[in-house]
Amino acid sequence: MGETVITARGMTKSFKGFKAVDGMNLTIERGMIYGFLGPNGCGKTTAMRMLTGLLTPSAGTVEVLGMSVPRDAEALKYHIGYMTQAFSLYGDLTVMENLKFMAEIYGIEPSAQKGRIAELLERYELTELSDRFAGKMSGGQRQRLALAAAVLHEPQLLFLDEPTSAVDPESRRHFWEQLFDLCDAGTSIVVSTHFMDEAERCHRIAIMEAGQVRADGRPQDLMNAMGASVVELEGPTLREIRRKLLTVEGIVSAAQLGARLRVLVSKSISDPVAFLTGRAETAGATLIEQVRPNLEDVFVTSTGEGRQ
Numbered sequence: 001m002g003e004t005v006i007t008a009r010g011m012t013k014s015f016k017g018f019k020a021v022d023g024m025n026l027t028i029e030r031g032m033i034y035g036f037l038g039p040n041g042c043g044k045t046t047a048m049r050m051l052t053g054l055l056t057p058s059a060g061t062v063e064v065l066g067m068s069v070p071r072d073a074e075a076l077k078y079h080i081g082y083m084t085q086a087f088s089l090y091g092d093l094t095v096m097e098n099l100k101f102m103a104e105i106y107g108i109e110p111s112a113q114k115g116r117i118a119e120l121l122e123r124y125e126l127t128e129l130s131d132r133f134a135g136k137m138s139g140g141q142r143q144r145l146a147l148a149a150a151v152l153h154e155p156q157l158l159f160l161d162e163p164t165s166a167v168d169p170e171s172r173r174h175f176w177e178q179l180f181d182l183c184d185a186g187t188s189i190v191v192s193t194h195f196m197d198e199a200e201r202c203h204r205i206a207i208m209e210a211g212q213v214r215a216d217g218r219p220q221d222l223m224n225a226m227g228a229s230v231v232e233l234e235g236p237t238l239r240e241i242r243r244k245l246l247t248v249e250g251i252v253s254a255a256q257l258g259a260r261l262r263v264l265v266s267k268s269i270s271d272p273v274a275f276l277t278g279r280a281e282t283a284g285a286t287l288i289e290q291v292r293p294n295l296e297d298v299f300v301t302s303t304g305e306g307r308q
């Protein structure tokens with residue numbers, strides 16, 4: 001195993017008795033992009049805030065870059081970057097003014113500031129926009145500025161809370177390429193998301209639900225180890241087939257994707273296609289075939305998202 005940048009044991013946060021994060025265990029190695037995948041309200045932001053030292057856990061221990069958190073939070077802040085979910089820069093300052101302000105906060109030497117800011121403006125395609133008020137920029141431009149601000153002081157570890165919620169698919173793809181460039185240059189990254197495709201890009205992920213980690217590992221390993229087989233059906237009566245199948249023992253979930261019904265069948269059934277073929281519930285199906293699992297299937301099988 002490589003060097004560890006984050007270790008959390010039993011990390012918990014209660015708000016008036018409600019556990020927003022409930023006994024989370026995490027081991028994150030240097031040089032990887034680690035994703036928190038989960039729906040709104042599952043505790044991703046709360047977990048991230050504890051890892052950055054901004055929020056004190058109600059229970060458990062947290063170590064980040066060898067420092068005990070929140071005790072060493074002040075020292076830690078110079079080694080981490082944090083891009084919050086909401087845009088946290090100043091809308092009535094220009095791009096340049098925002099970056100200069102952040103450089104002051106991080107204590108970057110005045111002699112080094114100009115060069116570093118110019119480098120980031122160039123890297124994140126903001127040079128032409130340096131006099132633009134941050135409040136007047138598009139979602140994608142703001143996101144690039146927020147990333148530039150978060151890495152200004154060259155942090156070893158970068159936290160990104162749902163960084164691509166407000167940007168179009170092309171900006172999202174481009175953003176992920178930039179994350180891999182940062183990772184390649186030695187930055188470890190923790191990113192939260194509720195997008196499956198985004199989670200699939202991570203080296204490792206933790207699937208979260210109701211403040212707990214339901215599964216964690218490499219996306220491909222999680223798919224291989226899934227407790228269900230995936231079968232797709234075609235036919236004119238998919239809505240009816242779905243309704244009926246959801247009452248059958250051994251069916252984990254059934255969800256329509258375009259002209260196909262995607263059915264998760266428990267691994268306890270050895271031949272899922274034979275199991276679904278020729279039975280009353282699937283009458284009318286014109287095609288029944290087994291397909292490869294994806295991360296959404298893993299998510300459904302490891303959380304309570306199955307039979308809805």
Ligand SMILES: Nc1ncnc2c1ncn2[C@@H]1O[C@H](COP(=O)(O)OP(=O)(O)OP(=O)(O)O)[C@@H](O)[C@H]1O
Nearest residue numbers: 015020038039040041042043044045046047085162
């Ligand atoms: N300061 C607080 N006081 C009370 N409850 C809180 C507080 N902060 C978060 N919560 C609750 O804790 C739960 C987890 O919230 P959190 O923001 O961590 O989830 P999330 O997974 O980041 O969701 P989202 O994607 O919507 O940001 C939610 O039910 C939320 O309402």
